[in-house]
Amino acid sequence: MATTTDAAKLERAITLTRRFAAPRALVFRALTDPEHLMRWWGPNGFTTPECTIDLRVGGAMRIVMQGFDGGRFPMTAVIDALNPPERLGYAFEAYIDAGGPAVRGHNLIVLSEVDGHTELRLIARGEGLRPEAAFMLQGMKPGWSQSLERLAALFV
Amino acid sequence: MTPDPLSLTLAALADPTRRAILARLSQGEATVSDLAAPFDMSLPAVSKHLKVLEKAGLISQGRRAQWRPCRLEGAPLRELADWMDSYRRFWDQNLDRLDGYLQDLQRGNPNGDHH
Numbered sequence: 001m002a003t004t005t006d007a008a009k010l011e012r013a014i015t016l017t018r019r020f021a022a023p024r025a026l027v028f029r030a031l032t033d034p035e036h037l038m039r040w041w042g043p044n045g046f047t048t049p050e051c052t053i054d055l056r057v058g059g060a061m062r063i064v065m066q067g068f069d070g071g072r073f074p075m076t077a078v079i080d081a082l083n084p085p086e087r088l089g090y091a092f093e094a095y096i097d098a099g100g101p102a103v104r105g106h107n108l109i110v111l112s113e114v115d116g117h118t119e120l121r122l123i124a125r126g127e128g129l130r131p132e133a134a135f136m137l138q139g140m141k142p143g144w145s146q147s148l149e150r151l152a153a154l155f156v
Numbered sequence: 157m158t159p160d161p162l163s164l165t166l167a168a169l170a171d172p173t174r175r176a177i178l179a180r181l182s183q184g185e186a187t188v189s190d191l192a193a194p195f196d197m198s199l200p201a202v203s204k205h206l207k208v209l210e211k212a213g214l215i216s217q218g219r220r221a222q223w224r225p226c227r228l229e230g231a232p233l234r235e236l237a238d239w240m241d242s243y244r245r246f247w248d249q250n251l252d253r254l255d256g257y258l259q260d261l262q263r264g265n266p267n268g269d270h271h
Contacts, residue, residue, distance in 0.1 A: 014244050018251045022258040030254060030261070040257035043249035122247060 016122040024111050024118045028085030031109060041065070050074075057082050061090055077107075086111055168212035173197070174205050178228065181215060185225040 020027050030036040034051040041048040042065045050064035061077040074095045081089025089108040105126030112119050168174055177191050192202040206226060209215045218224045 014247075016244065016247050016251070018255070020255055020258055022262060026258060026261065027254075030258060036257070036261075040253045041250065042253070043246050044253075120251065124247070 014122075014124050016120075016124075018120045018122075019114065020118045020120065022118055024113050025085045027111055027118045027120065028088070032084070032088060037063070055079070055082065055084075061092075080106075081108060164212040165214065168208050168214055171205070171208075174209055177202075177205060177209065177226075178214060181226060181228040185227045187223045187225050191226065 030040065032053055032055050034053055037053070038048045038051045041051070041063060046065045046067055048063060048065050050062065053059070053061045057079055059079045061075075061079060063075045063077075065073045065075075067073070075092050076095075077090040077092035079088070079090045081087055087108070087110050089106065091106045092104070094103045094105075103126050105124060108123045110121045110123075112121070169178075173195060176194070180186060180191060180194070188199060188202055188206065191206070192199055195202065206215065206217065210217060213229055215226050216229050217226050
């Protein structure tokens with residue numbers, strides 16, 4: 001039986017590491033400059049028609065992804081760690097269309113120079129979904145209900 | 157074609173009455189009349205909603221007890237809630253695209269389309 005107590009235990013963390021053949025400053029810029037970010041952000045099949053980033057501690061970020069069927073997935077965030085070109089941290093809320101926040105969490109991105117490459121480490125934790133957050137999936141269009149994979153889009 | 161379980165779940169959640177029923181059940185078991193009380197709705201109409209929720213596996217209804225209390229079932233909601241795998245996949249794809257973008261950028265082709 002799903003109770004709010006069960007749901008409260010859903011907070012989890014993931015760590016991802018990836019190496020890029022690019023200078024650290026460039027990787028950092030691609031992650032923090034909207035002009036760059038809008039050209040690559042999002043999983044396959046998504047575009048990012050809106051992005052604003054006030055790059056300072058306490059500054060706001062807003063990234064809106066759009067799916068192939070026009071569904072919009074806004075994320076708002078507040079930057080709480082910033083040390084270019086090494087570190088970016090932000091607390092985020094992800095939304096589904098006009099619904100309330102479905103997921104809250106925190107992303108910390110750390111870039112280090114390793115063997116002439118740039119290593120990106122992402123430490124992400126999230127609180128969600130609460131049962132009431134699942135109800136917000138009402139905003140999902142039929143095309144979105146086809147696969148769990150598409151749910152990834154919610155969790156920017 | 158039989159809809160996949162996730163589609164069933166989402167379809168079941170796509171109705172405000174059914175969401176209200178689930179919200180009520182998140183506080184504990186309830187009978188059909190309990191569930192009907194807040195709505196201006198006949199018992200058969202509420203039962204119809206309960207059938208949709210039951211088919212989606214979101215609730216179960218007691219078979220033996222006299223009042224056949226309804227209760228929330230965790231698994232489908234957990235499936236929705238088990239989002240970290242999805243989140244990891246999101247970032248995997250996201251970083252693939254970042255990688256492609258960085259390569260294009262360094263080749264002097266910043267307009268390469270990665271969408």
